[in-house]
Amino acid sequence: xxxxxxxxxxxxxxxxxxxxxxxxxxxxxxxxxxxxxxxxxxxxxxxxxxxxxxxxxxxxxxxxxxxxxxxxxxxxxxxxxxxxxxxxxxxxxxxxxxxxxxxxxxxxxxxxxxxxxxxxxxxxxxxxxxxxxxxxxxxxxxxxxxxxxxxxxxxxxxxxxxxxxxxxxxxxxxxxxxxxxxxxxxxxxxxxxxxxxxxxxxxxxxxxxxxxxxxxxxxxxxxxxxxxxxxxxxxxxxxxxxxxxxxxxxxxxxxxxxxxxxxxxxxxxxxxxxxxxxxxxxxxxxxxxxxxxxxxxxxxxxxxxxxxxxxxxxxxxxxxxxxxxxxxxxxxxxxxxxxxxxxxxxxxxxxxxxxxxxxxxxxxxxxxxxxxxxxxxxxxxxxxxxxxxxxxxxxxxxxxxxxxxxxxxxx
Numbered sequence: 001x002x003x004x005x006x007x008x009x010x011x012x013x014x015x016x017x018x019x020x021x022x023x024x025x026x027x028x029x030x031x032x033x034x035x036x037x038x039x040x041x042x043x044x045x046x047x048x049x050x051x052x053x054x055x056x057x058x059x060x061x062x063x064x065x066x067x068x069x070x071x072x073x074x075x076x077x078x079x080x081x082x083x084x085x086x087x088x089x090x091x092x093x094x095x096x097x098x099x100x101x102x103x104x105x106x107x108x109x110x111x112x113x114x115x116x117x118x119x120x121x122x123x124x125x126x127x128x129x130x131x132x133x134x135x136x137x138x139x140x141x142x143x144x145x146x147x148x149x150x151x152x153x154x155x156x157x158x159x160x161x162x163x164x165x166x167x168x169x170x171x172x173x174x175x176x177x178x179x180x181x182x183x184x185x186x187x188x189x190x191x192x193x194x195x196x197x198x199x200x201x202x203x204x205x206x207x208x209x210x211x212x213x214x215x216x217x218x219x220x221x222x223x224x225x226x227x228x229x230x231x232x233x234x235x236x237x238x239x240x241x242x243x244x245x246x247x248x249x250x251x252x253x254x255x256x257x258x259x260x261x262x263x264x265x266x267x268x269x270x271x272x273x274x275x276x277x278x279x280x281x282x283x284x285x286x287x288x289x290x291x292x293x294x295x296x297x298x299x300x301x302x303x304x305x306x307x308x309x310x311x312x313x314x315x316x317x318x319x320x321x322x323x324x325x326x327x328x329x330x331x332x333x334x335x336x337x338x339x340x341x342x343x344x345x346x347x348x349x350x351x352x353x354x355x356x357x358x359x360x361x362x363x364x365x366x367x368x369x370x371x372x373x374x375x376x377x378x379x380x381x382x383x384x385x386x387x388x389x390x391x392x393x394x395x396x397x398x399x400x401x402x403x404x405x406x407x408x409x410x411x
Contacts, residue, residue: 001088001195001349004034017094020101020311030087037080044073090198093346095311096320102310108323109310114294115303117327122388126330127379128261131157133390134409137262149251151262153378156407160381160394161269161374163401165244168271168371171296177242177273182222184245185213190225193350195317195343206248206266219243219272220368225351232276232355232364238285239276242371244269262375263335271371278355279345282365286342289369290322293338296371299397302380303327305334317343326380337376340369 007014008031015027047070054066095101100109131137136157142150153161169179188207191197191214197205206215216222223243232239247270258264273292277285290306297304309321321341325334345363348354354361385393392407399405 001346002091002094003349004084004088007031007088007091008034014091014094017311018092020095021092021314021316022103022312023092023316025091027091030084030091033080033084033087037077037084040073040077040080044070044077047073089192089195089350092198092316093195093319093343095314096342096344099314099320100308100310101312103312104310105313107310108313109308110305111308111322112306113303114298114305115301115327117303118329118384120329120386120388124329124383124386125390126261127263127328127382129330130382130386130390130392131261134392134407136160136407139261146266149259149265150267151265151375153262153375155410156402156404157378159402160378160398163398164372164374164377165269165271166401167299167397168296169242169244171299172240172242172273172292172371175240175292177240180219180223180226180241180243182216182219182226182243182245184216184222184248185211186216186222186225188212188214190228190351191221193228194221194224194347195350196221198316204250206250215248216245217249218247218270218368218370219245220274223272223274224347224353224366224368227276227353227364228351230353231361232353234278234355234357237276237278237355237364238281241274243272243274245272246270261379263379265375268376269374271374273340273369273371275367276348276353276355276364277367278357279362279365282342282344282367285365285367286320286322286340289340289367293324293340293369293371297324297326297337300377300381300395301397302384302395304337307336315341317341317346319344319346326376326384328380328383329386330383335376335379337373337380338370340367342367 011027011031018025051066051070136155138152138154142152205217223241246267248267251264273289275285304324304326307323307325314321318341321339323336324338326337328335343366345365347366348363353364355364381395382392390409394402394405
């Protein structure tokens with residue numbers, strides 16, 4: 001949520017920021033409701049002062065009449081306040097000043113590349129062909145049990161998953177991150193507080209209306225609200241968490257795209273980072289989390305590029321976002337494997353997360369980033385480390401967790 005004072009002082013800027021994100025809002029109507037609310041607020045305050053005056057003068061009749069009027073006006077104030085809050089929730093976070101205006105992902109900028117794309121002396125297979133040959137991925141049986149866009153990880157793919165989790169945890173614990181295994185079901189009103197259910201965002205989530213719960217789309221959804229209605233001491237910031245959990249997405253609007261294998265599925269596992277920092281440290285923390293994502297993929301020795309999102313590809317709560325896209329030889333393209341975003345104080349205002357700075361309280365700035373999206377990272381490993389005979393070399397950094405250096409067919 002944006003600060004109403006900021007909206008009053010910068011209406012054109014806020015209107016354009018929403019427009020640049022492709023989101024339709026009417027800032028003029030929001031400000032009109034705000035004007036009415038403040039006017040009524042002043043009236044209610046005056047009525048309170050008059051009522052107190054009559055009470056001191058023991059003017060019972062005048063006090064009784066004023067009480068009735070005051071109750072009516074207070075009800076109107078509550079209703080108007082609710083209407084204003086609902087309007088404010090529809091306004092997206094404004095992009096940071098260094099974010100380029102653009103309509104969609106086609107206008108994102110590649111700002112860095114690490115390693116040249118992997119090449120082979122043979123035609124490389126994609127991850128599903130490799131996975132089926134090695135008996136480590138099974139989407140056919142998953143379809144029988146759960147439907148399309150699910151998969152079983154089996155045998156050495158399971159060992160790969162937990163090797164990646166262990167690598168991420170070991171790396172981030174050394175950086176002072178607090179490990180968490182969070183719930184995967186959260187209250188739907190908490191999810192709304194995160195800013196992911198506006199403008200059809202709920203269509204991509206699995207919602208349980210009967211229970212008032214929503215399945216998380218990433219561990220971040222359960223991690224950020226952990227400090228809802230709390231106040232940090234500034235000396236205790238930054239507060240950094242790393243969480244492992246399953247994630248669930250409908251993948252609304254993506255039907256027919258990337259349906260092969262486990263690239264775009266309804267259930268997958270992730271290791272996620274979340275930071276709470278003072279306002280002035282947002283940009284520095286964003287760079288830091290991106291550097292950790294790069295470090296992890298450099299340890300895997302997988303070619304990747306860093307992409308900076310334009311306004312049209314930012315999403316509702318984000319002010320700035322970077323993706324790491326790993327090279328996928330079997331698909332002959334780069335694919336997103338991590339993202340890292342700053343949402344500034346947008347979510348903390350909605351969830352009431354503050355920090356004490358002397359005599360002043362401020363809203364904390366919140367950032368989130370993927371350490372490993374397990375399925376897509378396994379895809380990157382299988383496709384980049386494949387051999388002509390269908391076997392796959394295990395990245396050296398993971399071999400100590402798995403106890404072998406290569407995955408071979410058991411047939």
